[in-house]
Amino acid sequence: TPxxxxxxxxxxxxxxxxxxALYCLYLNRLMxxxxxxxxxxxxxxxxxxxxxxxxxxPKSLLSPSMLDQLAxxxxxxxxxxxxxxxxIDASVEETGQRSGxxxxxxxxxxxxxxxIIIEDAxxxxxxxxxxxxxxxxGLRQRGIQVLYGKFFESPLHLYDANQITHRLDRFVEPKExxxxxxxxxxxxxHDHNAYTLKFLSQWPMIAWMELRERRFWDENTGxxxxxxxxxxxxxxxxxxxxxxxxxEESHQQEIKxxxxxxxxxxxxxxxxxxxxxxxxxxxxxxxQACAMIQPITLGMSDKLRLAFQPDLPAERVGRLFALPNGTxxxxxxxxxxxxxxxxxxxxxxxxxxxxxxxxxxxxxxKIKETEPPQPESLAHLSWEFVYERVHxxxxxxxxxxxxxxxxxxxxx
Numbered sequence: 001t002p003x004x005x006x007x008x009x010x011x012x013x014x015x016x017x018x019x020x021a022l023y024c025l026y027l028n029r030l031m032x033x034x035x036x037x038x039x040x041x042x043x044x045x046x047x048x049x050x051x052x053x054x055x056x057x058p059k060s061l062l063s064p065s066m067l068d069q070l071a072x073x074x075x076x077x078x079x080x081x082x083x084x085x086x087x088i089d090a091s092v093e094e095t096g097q098r099s100g101x102x103x104x105x106x107x108x109x110x111x112x113x114x115x116i117i118i119e120d121a122x123x124x125x126x127x128x129x130x131x132x133x134x135x136x137x138g139l140r141q142r143g144i145q146v147l148y149g150k151f152f153e154s155p156l157h158l159y160d161a162n163q164i165t166h167r168l169d170r171f172v173e174p175k176e177x178x179x180x181x182x183x184x185x186x187x188x189x190h191d192h193n194a195y196t197l198k199f200l201s202q203w204p205m206i207a208w209m210e211l212r213e214r215r216f217w218d219e220n221t222g223x224x225x226x227x228x229x230x231x232x233x234x235x236x237x238x239x240x241x242x243x244x245x246x247x248e249e250s251h252q253q254e255i256k257x258x259x260x261x262x263x264x265x266x267x268x269x270x271x272x273x274x275x276x277x278x279x280x281x282x283x284x285x286x287x288q289a290c291a292m293i294q295p296i297t298l299g300m301s302d303k304l305r306l307a308f309q310p311d312l313p314a315e316r317v318g319r320l321f322a323l324p325n326g327t328x329x330x331x332x333x334x335x336x337x338x339x340x341x342x343x344x345x346x347x348x349x350x351x352x353x354x355x356x357x358x359x360x361x362x363x364x365x366k367i368k369e370t371e372p373p374q375p376e377s378l379a380h381l382s383w384e385f386v387y388e389r390v391h392x393x394x395x396x397x398x399x400x401x402x403x404x405x406x407x408x409x410x411x412x
Contacts, residue, residue, distance in 0.1 A: 039405050045377030051331045051386065053370050054293075055300025061131050061314055066236050067138035073243045074112050074144060074179075113179040113205065114145045116168075118158050120184035121150040125211035127328055128298055128317050131234050132183040132209075155188055155196055169199060179246060180206040183234055186220040197227040205246040209234040213318055218263030225258035235315055267324045276342050279323060283316040285309060285350050289359050290320065291343035293367075293390055295332035300366060307362055308355070360393050381409050 062070075119132040126132075136148035149160040158166040171178070180203055189197060200206060208224050208231045210217060217231075225231050230245065232238040267275050280287050289304045290296045301320065305312055321328065325336035335343065347356065367387050372379040385406055392399040406412075 039381065039409050040376055041378055041381060041409055042374070042376045043378075045374045046372065046379040047377070049370075049372060049379040049382035049386070051295065052297055054332075054386075055297045055303050055366050056369075058298045058302035059306065059314070060134055061129070062134045062138055062236055062239075064138075066240075067135075067142065070135070070239055070243060071139055071142035071144055073240065074115075112144065113177055114147060115139060115179050115181065116158070117146060117148045117181050118155065118183065119148075119150045120155075120182075120188055120211075121152045122188065123183070123185040123211055124321070125185055125234075125318060126183070128321065129183075129211050129234060129315070131211075131236075131239075132181075135181075135239070151188075155182065155184075155193075156199065168203075176204050178203075178205070179243075181209055181242075182207070183209045183211055185211045186217075186224050189220060189223050197224065197229070201227045201229050206230070207232055207242040207245070209238070209242070211318075213315060216263050216318070216322065217261045219259075219261060222258035222261040225261075233315075235313070264322060272338055273342050273346070276323060276339060280319050283309075283312060283319045284346070286312055286316070287320055287323075288343045288347040288350055290333075291335060291340055292347060292360060292393065293363050293386075294340065295329075295334040297332040300332070300363070303366060304359070304362070308359060357394065360390060363390050364394075378410060381406060381411055385411055 117132050117136045119126060132148070136146050140146050147158070147160065147166065149158040149166065151157055152159065156168045158168065160166065168180075180200070182200075186208070206229060208229050210221055210231055211234045212221075214233055221231065230242070232242045264279060276287075277284055286301075286305055286309045289308060290301050293300065298317070301317060302314070305314070305316075320326075320333060323335060323339050326339065327334045327336075351359065364387065367383070367390065370383065372383050374380055384402065388399045388402045388406070392403070
């Protein structure tokens with residue numbers, strides 16, 4: 001009958017829906033990721049894991065042998081003061097010119113100039129460029145008299161470690177007794193600093209050590225160059241050129257194009273892949289490796305460079321910081337999300353599969369070296385989270401299992 005047929009159809013439809021529901025539950029159970037046993041933790045144990053310790057400290061920019069060469073490059077100069085040593089030849093000649101009237105001439109004192117190392121406190125590159133600090137410490141250890149400090153507003157006001165202010169424009173001693181080495185990104189000068197630039201340009205021995213790579217020199221650097229202040233990149237090789245140049249008759253570099261310096265172009269939209277490649281240049285593969293752990297410490301980035309791109313100069317790290325919208329703090333450098341996406345995608349294309357695994361395992365080894373000692377502490381759980389985020393790139397199933405277990409702890 002029509003009634004019995006309709007009832008049968010309804011029963012079939014209900015049975016079909018029940019089967020679909022049971023099948024969905026089965027698929028959900030089948031596809032659900034296995035959870036690890038819940039992790040236990042001790043609330044009294046250490047709670048904080050400091051990401052900044054991963055990778056340790058970066059390698060020193062100035063090696064002991066380099067510092068030896070720099071110390072040896074300083075030469076004695078004749079001051080205006082006389083010594084107690086008699087200059088016999090000069091005395092005889094002067095006596096002859098005075099018709100035999102005895103005249104004693106004493107030799108000039110020979111001194112090594114005091115090196116004044118001045119660091120721009122507001123220059124961003126000082127976060128990763130430790131050359132001025134290493135140079136000051138290294139020269140002192142080798143017997144060179146050094147005055148090291150920072151300037152905050154006026155480049156003529158130096159503040160040393162004891163918070164004593166030294167004003168270069170009020171030095172009583174002759175300027176020839178002091179060799180000035182400025183370390184800055186040149187952004188400290190403006191149009192109203194004409195007096196400061198003119199004063200520095202008249203200093204007998206001075207070098208402006210630009211903390212940025214040559215390709216990033218802009219109109220700020222050009223302003224210094226146009227005042228005939230010799231400019232060198234802040235690299236070990238350039239220091240070896242800068243110091244001996246003070247004793248030469250002419251040590252000015254070619255600055256005819258200084259007025260046209262504009263630095264690297266800013267990102268104003270468009271193809272971000274192309275822009276990142278232009279900024280990074282030969283540091284692109286290194287940046288891609290650095291993107292596999294975020295944030296990345298200076299020590300970790302340096303370890304990756306030495307392990308996988310040892311021919312890349314250490315100063316290339318400035319290019320990582322030149323990428324748009326990155327952030328840096330005491331933990332390390334974090335790329336912006338769009339840049340991170342570009343670099344991670346490039347990592348899978350530029351590096352072959354074997355090298356990708358080597359890089360990721362290398363990062364995991366460095367993270368492993370910082371493992372906290374107490375397994376049940378929140379510090380250890382935080383460390384596990386950092387480790388598993390990288391492990392996820394190699395063994396996703398195992399890493400996800402551990403991450404889900406960590407999700408059941410206060411780290412959730």
